[in-house]
Amino acid sequence: MTTQVTVDALALENQLCFAIVTAARNVVAVYRPILEPLGLTHPQYLVMLALWEESPRSLGELAGELAMESATLSPLVKRLEAQGRVSRSRRADDERVLEITLTDEGRMLREEALAVPGRIMERVGMDAGDIHRLRDALVRFSGRATIDHER
Template sequence: MDPRDDLLKLENQLCFAIVTAARNVVSIYRPVLEPLGLTHPQYLVMLALWESAPRSLGELADELAMEPATLSPLVKRLEAQGRVTRTRRAADERVLEIALTAEGRALRERALDVPGQVMARTGLDPAALARLRDGLAPFAGAVRV
């Protein structure tokens, strides 16, 4: 048996561990976000907007590491829910600007409980979550090809 065979076992694959973890993280967040009327991707959009709004769709896509074409339907659904507005920037009509509505800003108060609920569901404290997040940093940065 070639000693490299272990390298090809599914259980030894970093990619499999990360993909499985990502699915599980989304399933942990789902019941926490449901009462807020948000999906996990919509929650990420709202987090970015709570930090800085208004901002262009392109800026938002860059921060969230998403393609604008993927982000656009998420933003449209948030607009239909009354949480954001989409308007063309007066100085440059090509730029779609995303802003929070009063309802979108108010939702932040309810979202303050989300991190605590996630910690309770995972059994991890803030320091452990920070270590885990920081350990993923090499994989969350820019892709080098």
């Protein structure tokens, strides 16, 4: 006689949404001790990552890239400016556009940040392949894939 195990489809522990929300909260806790020596919070780190890819960028472009509202992003950028890592200025050809540019200090910080991904992998016990697979699986839930499919 075989026993069939019934999985409760509504059990909290079986919910993808719960696993994602819990993981998202824990990401900050995982990154915090690694980013603190760099003087960065996790949201500031995301801003710096985007600027290391391309600088200068408008506040609106950064907000779009980071899936944040400009009103949420603006205080982060102001704090980074106070730390001397970015500068903010109005575009000469369109003063409505606030442009964010890395400073020399902001560019130099990238060298220190190169160690962050490896330290994160070490801390969570995953290798680069594991991280890439997890990231690729989560892209479907990031909203970007949904937006792209609706176009």
